[in-house]
Amino acid sequence: MSSADSDPVMPRRTSANRIFRAITSPYYRYRHAKLLHSVRVGLAMMVSIIATSGIHIPHGIWSSVTLLVVIGGLQHHGNIRKKATERAAGTLLGATIGLALILQQNLIGSLWLTYVLMSVVAAICAWYAIGKGGYIGLLTAITMCIVAGHGDNLIDTGLWRTLNVLIGIVIALAFSFALPLHATYSWRYLLADNLRGCARIYTCLVGGAPLDPDEQIKTFLELNVRLVQLRTLMPSVAKEIEAPPEKLEEIQRVHRSVLSALEIMATGTLAHADAAARAAFAQQCGAEAHAVRAMLLAMARGLRFGGAARFLAPKVVLARVPGSALALHLAPELQGPYWLGERMIEQVDRLRALLLETEPNWNIERHGAHALLTPTPR
Incomplete structure (x- = not known):
């Protein structure tokens, strides 16, 4: 018997099953x-x-x-x-x-x-x-x-x-109450989109690649629009998941701090540096920059698919270079952007910790199903 004959064949989904799966999918309802x-x-x-x-x-x-x-x-x-x-x-x-x-x-x-x-x-x-x-x-x-x-x-x-x-x-x-769109899903998907956008911008900044001015304006406009949308969703999210409003407010504040740091880096001294200075800045950031990008994308995937384990790695080692050593590796005008990048990394790590702490609240597809399956103690 050939191996093809022995392999199990997955049954094809019917049109009705595909339609039902699409309609009941939170992401489909969001889109x-x-x-x-x-x-x-x-x-x-x-x-x-x-x-x-x-x-x-x-x-x-x-x-x-x-x-x-x-x-x-x-x-x-x-x-x-x-x-x-x-x-x-x-x-x-x-x-x-x-x-x-x-x-x-x-x-x-x-x-x-x-x-x-x-x-x-x-x-x-x-x-x-x-x-x-x-x-x-x-x-x-x-x-x-x-x-x-x-x-x-x-x-x-x-x-x-x-x-x-x-x-x-x-x-x-x-x-x-027929197929409602949970504000929690909209909040998660919008935040995930912004984290992916932050990862793209951060990679360009620390990688030495110049940003096109028009594309930069468009990107930050989209990020800020989503930031405002997240603010309007917070009251509904707090009601749905019974999360402390102050925790959602802190997530919003840290998220805003990350966007502000990126915008300052994108429009400050680093934006006007020559190719050699950009290359030196990229070399100084090194593996730390890759870890930050991985962390941003991991948070985005966790919010999109509801996986808390993705927040546990990678972990970023913060502020590894003493302030006195910066002058040995960077021009004086680039020490400010580097310091700002270090503070942004701290904010990213804080955001990861906040999302991990509140995951039992916002991960409603996993914890909601667990609550239904767990018998109530008498």
């Missing part, structure tokens, strides 16, 4: 977040139309309007529970106020009183709309107008619209 969110909202819209127009519920359009208001802008899992609850609460409160306005209009019959009351409610909602929990105030005013109109709606119209609002809320909350 196609807008597509998945649009599909989710589109399916929810279809369900709302069928649930109202399909059984001829009057004023069914307001179910779809409520649906879009509640989940139209929600993506990350950490936002969904809080924001959806706020929006649902505001919608219910607005529907209640709208019905109350219709009742008082039917009892008193003064349109001007209704207009004044609606204006007062709108002013109060505007007060609370600016600040924490602002969605509640905003949606209270919007739903009040949907249900009551300008106070001239009939009570049965208000009740039907209230029912449609409730239907829209239920559908929105149900679809809010």
